[in-house]
Amino acid sequence: MCSQKVPNILASERVPVRARSAGPWQRELQQAIRNPAELCGRLGLSACQIEAARAGDREFGVFVPEPYLRRITPGDPNDPLLLQVLPTAAEAETAAGYSTDPVGDLAAQQAPGVIHKYAGRALLVTTGVCPVHCRYCFRRHFPYDQLPRGVDAWDRALDSIAADRTIREVILSGGDPLMLVDATLERLAIRLRAIQHVERLRIHTRMPIMIPSRVCDALLRWLAAWPTPPVMVVHVNHPREIDAEVADACARLRQGGVLLLNQAVLLRDVNDDVDTQCALSRRLLDVGVAPYYLHQLDQVAGAAHYEVPIAQGRRILETMRERLPGYAVPRYVQEIAGERSKTPL
Ligand SMILES: *Cc1c(COP(=O)(O)O)cnc(C)c1O
Ligand code: SF4
Numbered sequence: 001m002c003s004q005k006v007p008n009i010l011a012s013e014r015v016p017v018r019a020r021s022a023g024p025w026q027r028e029l030q031q032a033i034r035n036p037a038e039l040c041g042r043l044g045l046s047a048c049q050i051e052a053a054r055a056g057d058r059e060f061g062v063f064v065p066e067p068y069l070r071r072i073t074p075g076d077p078n079d080p081l082l083l084q085v086l087p088t089a090a091e092a093e094t095a096a097g098y099s100t101d102p103v104g105d106l107a108a109q110q111a112p113g114v115i116h117k118y119a120g121r122a123l124l125v126t127t128g129v130c131p132v133h134c135r136y137c138f139r140r141h142f143p144y145d146q147l148p149r150g151v152d153a154w155d156r157a158l159d160s161i162a163a164d165r166t167i168r169e170v171i172l173s174g175g176d177p178l179m180l181v182d183a184t185l186e187r188l189a190i191r192l193r194a195i196q197h198v199e200r201l202r203i204h205t206r207m208p209i210m211i212p213s214r215v216c217d218a219l220l221r222w223l224a225a226w227p228t229p230p231v232m233v234v235h236v237n238h239p240r241e242i243d244a245e246v247a248d249a250c251a252r253l254r255q256g257g258v259l260l261l262n263q264a265v266l267l268r269d270v271n272d273d274v275d276t277q278c279a280l281s282r283r284l285l286d287v288g289v290a291p292y293y294l295h296q297l298d299q300v301a302g303a304a305h306y307e308v309p310i311a312q313g314r315r316i317l318e319t320m321r322e323r324l325p326g327y328a329v330p331r332y333v334q335e336i337a338g339e340r341s342k343t344p345l
Pocket of ligand 1: 026115116117118122123171340342
């Protein structure tokens with residue numbers, strides 16, 4: 001039964017493009033794959049994989065944009081890019097220590113949508129949506145539907161940042177903040193810039209990797225208006241995620257004066273060996289992105305099958321330090337609820 005191939009028919013059922021004014025990146029979002037059978041069908045995977053994917057999809061829906069799909073090797077159920085986005089039955093399993101709010105985000109909200117855990121830095125949850133659904137995501141259960149909506153609804157969040165003079169850096173996060181249109185982000189940036197003590201803007205996003213056309217002129221324009229170089233932390237777990245289009249997007253960001261960093265998550269069968277991690281660091285540096293963090297998996301319910309033991313992670317990092325220049329080795333960290341920074345491992 002597992003060798004049965006799925007006919008490639010679902011691709012033609014794609015949602016037609018409606019909004020004519022939408023830019024290329026919005027069309028990529030509209031055309032993204034949201035159905036486990038279509039994902040498996042497009043990649044020539046077997047029917048049993050579809051069954052497993054359907055089970056996982058009920059917990060957290062499939063969402064894979066085309067530019068990322070093109071980098072996945074068809075017919076390979078173990079492709080490290082596929083493993084990040086294909087649901088499996090294992091997601092329904094419960095595991096000791098795994099919960100729906102593993103890093104204490106709900107307790108750390110200083111105002112709705114403002115997570116303030118670390119000195120000087122406040123994280124603004126701008127939206128709940130993402131250009132991809134990473135199966136191991138630590139916010140897969142975050143109650144995004146209870147967040148304020150729209151820039152005006154962010155008044156309370158911005159007031160709380162304005163009232164706390166210790167906040168020097170605001171991190172736009174989510175979800176993925178670059179899911180918002182540039183007009184909205186620009187208005188938000190203008191309001192943040194008006195707060196004297198906010199010196200730095202940081203953006204946590206997987207968008208330049210998932211949909212490289214998101215790095216458009218409108219985005220670069222409002223980023224360039226920020227008085228200090230904006231910091232963008234992207235999320236790449238495997239060297240093959242960076243193709244020519246992603247490299248171009250990174251080049252545009254750098255030309256736009258953005259400092260690019262990467263955070264990755266250590267994931268079983270995706271990047272849990274020293275060769276892949278070294279190749280990832282080299283590929284990132286080739287496109288001007290500095291490795292920043294390698295995260296130990298957050299223990300979020302449904303993701304236990306991705307966990308790599310910390311001892312193995314430490315061995316990987318040790319060998320990386322022997323093979324690579326210091327700046328190519330990310331900091332291996334874990335987020336522990338209640339701590340005042342990420343914890344180095
Ligand atoms: C990870 C995180 C940050 C950023 O931490 P850095 O070590 O500065 O990268 C800030 N706020 C929250 C809530 C975080 O989880
Ligand atoms: S892009 Fe980030 S926030 Fe969105 S699903 Fe992936 S890991 Fe989670």
